[in-house]
Amino acid sequence: MATLTLQSLGKSFGTTAAVTGVDLVVGDGELVCLLGPSGSGKSTVLRMVGGFEGPTAGRVLIDGQDVTHLPPERRPTSMMFQSHALWSHMTVAGNIGFGLRLRGLSRADVAQRVDAALDTVGLPGYGPRRTDQLSGGQAQRVALARSLVLEPKILLLDEPFASLDQHLRERLREEVRDLQKRLRITMVFVTHGQDEALALADRIVVMDRGRVQQADRPDRLYRAPATPFVAGFIGQMNLIAGEVAGGRFVQGAMVLAAPVADGPALLAVRPEALAVSFGTGAGRLHRVTDFGSHAVAEIDLPEGTRVKAHLPEAPDAAPGMPVTVTPRRHTLYRDDRVLWVSDTAPGAAPVAVDA
């Protein structure tokens, strides 16, 4: 139970900056996911919190105490690695008890706490096993027990379930979530899967090219993405480049109200916020995919962008048919910032549309 504070944290390898200016406060008992594509710097941030990388700028504080220059063994953090990193020359009990033995606990105390930790992760009686007798999921549970047994203030997880199959990953994810709620541990979880982040996190920090793009609640990330990158990364988003002139966003035949300064802008519309009418318009239907619960139409706009729109059911329409698309709700971006958000009330129609 602890708060973690990162103050303009940065890391450069030579001249390349892996992480730049990360500011973040993780509250007591909060579960924060660092989400981003590979190379976004999310793992580097986690490794700096754990003490495995030294930051080249900024500070790491745990409960207000500066730990920036402490080695991993002197930090109140514990890390779970992607590759479980169990020591194959020790038994399961040996792995979990190693940290306890280093702290000088008696043999009986170690055994008792190892058993308790094995119970917590649902592997009672696995103590005497060798690590190569464990399945992938069991190995990750043992790694989790090894971390939990030391009662760390902050638990760090570096894509711990990435090598497991989908089904097992979802189950372990839920178990970790339940455990975190029950034990009220502060947790930082790195992942590149948005499903995992959305399913787990109290708050998601989206990273790209070493910078925090947005740190927000999962629902806010989806409904109000702060940058075009977040808009495109969380869920599906149609991004259409155009120009604002005289209070209107113009792209090809599409004209939308935009009471902002003139200049280039990027229009972002969710597929479910894009109304479609068939029969007339400058767009051309490319393909319709029927998912049963809904259908997705892919439409080529005249200037070359292909957009997706959700439909309640598959229309009776052939590829190549003329189509008009009307954004019901949209956001305009300029210079990686939100420029303007349309009225979110349903039915508030834009000035004029013909696409």
Add this chain to the structure above:
Amino acid sequence: MSTADLRLAWRDVDWTGIVLAAVMAVVIIGPLVVVGLWAFAEVWRFPSLLPQEWGLRYWGMTLGRADVWAALSVSLQLSFVVTLLSALICLPAAYAFARLDFPGRDVLFLSFLTIQAFPRFGLLISIATIFLTLGLVGTFWGVVLIQLVNTLMFMIWIPTAAFQNVDRRLEEAARDVGAGPIRVFWSVTLPQAFPAIAAAILLTFVGTFYETEGAWLIGAPHVRTMPILMISFINNQLVVQLGAVLSLMLWVPSFLFLLMARRWMGPEALGRGLGG
């Protein structure tokens, strides 16, 4: 079983494997069998497939000689001392090569390997001339030193690869639960690299036990190891049985060592160690 079943079973047999195993048996085990037979043969003349007369006479002759026992003792002492010293010198060096970054690291590492690229005998002779001025020729420690040169490659190359193969995340995980760098080395890095290091130690011991060139050049005539004794036996009086008996005796220590190695580590660990 029907004929069709039989034919299927026939086809299932892995003939390539059987032929390979047979060829290897003839090439590897054949000579061993011949040596084994000679050691217990008293009369064995050409056309006969097996010795005409069996007996232990040559065993008695060999084991009755004091110089055989002295040579065995010298060989064992030499192998133990060389292996121990080599481990003390080479293992820390191997760790340094694997994990530390220091100037000249690659050049130094290569230099250990290039020793093996020179014709060995030339190298030994130049070392021998240096030893002569130092008064090391004909002494036990002179032979120890020359043997150490031979062990450098195995004892640095294999353990370096072994240390490099230890997953960094295993070490990081140990740091994470509270172990300092030295504790991590003893509790994680060394045990993880151990099977390969044991293989290197085994090779060093056996290699030293059988080495002849250096032992002969530096040790003769005062330090006589088993292989050197065997050479002089064969040179002085060509009695095949004496050579055969000595061969079997020489084979015993390395065989025991191999059995010990089998106890420590499975063949896959040994293979992994040797494969780097």
